[in-house]
Amino acid sequence: MAMAGMVIIGAGECGGRAALALRDLGFEGSVTLVGDEPHLPYERPPLSKEAMTGDAPAIKAIAGDELLAERSIRHNRSVRATAIDRPAHQVQLSDGSSLGYDKLLLATGSMPRKLPMPGLGSRCVYLRTFNDALAIRAHLSAGNHVAVIGGGFIGLELAAAARKLGATVTVIEAQSRILMRGVPAEIAEVIHRAHEAEGVTMLTGQGIAAIADNGLKVTLTLAGGREVIADLAVIGIGAVPVTALAAEAGLAIDNGVAVDDRLQTEDPDIFAAGDCCSFPLAIYGGRRVRLEAWRNAQEQGALAAKNMLGAGEAHAAVPWFWSDQYGLTLQIAGLSDEGSATVRRDLDDGAFILFHMSGDGRLVAASGIGPGNAVARDIRLAEMLIAKRASPAPEALGSQAVKLKSLLAA
């Protein structure tokens, strides 16, 4: 191999894990991680949870300075990649320098979808980075009113954090219910009720007609005429993949940087992984998906590292996701929209799991909710059943008396 080494654009979960994995796999050439934030590579999930409510907000680093030094991983902070010169195998950076590469990994992630409305000002914010989280946290206190625009996971987790810190919270969702994308109605209902029980005003089916932000207060006028006046409006209406760099380099974009099942773009020296890429998901017949999930970022980072070293290994993981709100944890394995029927399994303490079955009786996904980690073990076993493409008997799935582990052996 030539001497330029490996360059990873994006120093989040995916990029950070990829860099570490290259060393775990014994790669001895240079590894350079390029990130546009000033921080060490860090985990993002706590930003809407612990980082919000803890006494001293701090990043949860994936690798500290010491580990990066020990593994000889060069980390260029506060720098953006501005262009890829594919023929020359060079990446141009915002500080005017450039980096040569043998293999390049795009782990550029996603960014918050912008609310396409006039009237937004300094009190209308998004959450993506640790610095965003700190800015939001400063407003989450008793006596302050926080409006959350969008009943998705980030908005709902933030709503829970804001309540914990004593703020008044209103959640506004244009769709008829929260968590419309990817979460079954029965589970969304449990979460909706939990927020109401904690004192959050939940306004579903209510579009926003107008926004006025005077720098101190935000006035949201809903389509029905109601006004919500808040000290801060946090907008959480989804995320979009960061693809400009790839697009300008002439790489195919299809709801993300398009890669094959080995996370390779059409340029054999450029890979993409994590939130920024779309890839064919083998367990669903090669359906092209893009996942915005911590574990996917981690797994694909590690897989990309392997394949940058020539392993040629196909992605085979089952999508997995979790969310914490108040004392509840939701976990989902697989994509529930692949199912046409559901089987419910009730567990202790009000926890339950919905198993999603395809028309031909295959288990394609499982969604569970309950206090603490009540659903974790069964969701993990469901994930293994999904990976095996198993078709367990619905009666067995539905009965708490039947251990899921026993179905795995079948």
Next chain:
Amino acid sequence: MSDWVEACAAGDIDEEDVMRFDHAGRTFAIYRSPDDEYFATDGLCTHEKVHLADGLVMDDIIECPKHNGRFNYKTGAARGAPVCVNLKTYPVKVDAGKVLIQIG
């Protein structure tokens, strides 16, 4: 010298399973392996302090219920992301149908 503490009855844990044991303000996880041996580790994952006893035991691996961090519960060795810090293990013996652990 550390004392042996009774954690549970041998039959309280299924084969290839785990149970939580709290003692003197500390929390432990007690395992019964598929080949019917008993092991003990600290009860909380080294990644985010989650109770491992809610996790899944497969062969000699305990997987954290929260983020799937994996440890070999026989040795305490961390087995990949997101965990990087090993789990502390404790000596275990079975005496007269009771599982005892030696808390250091």
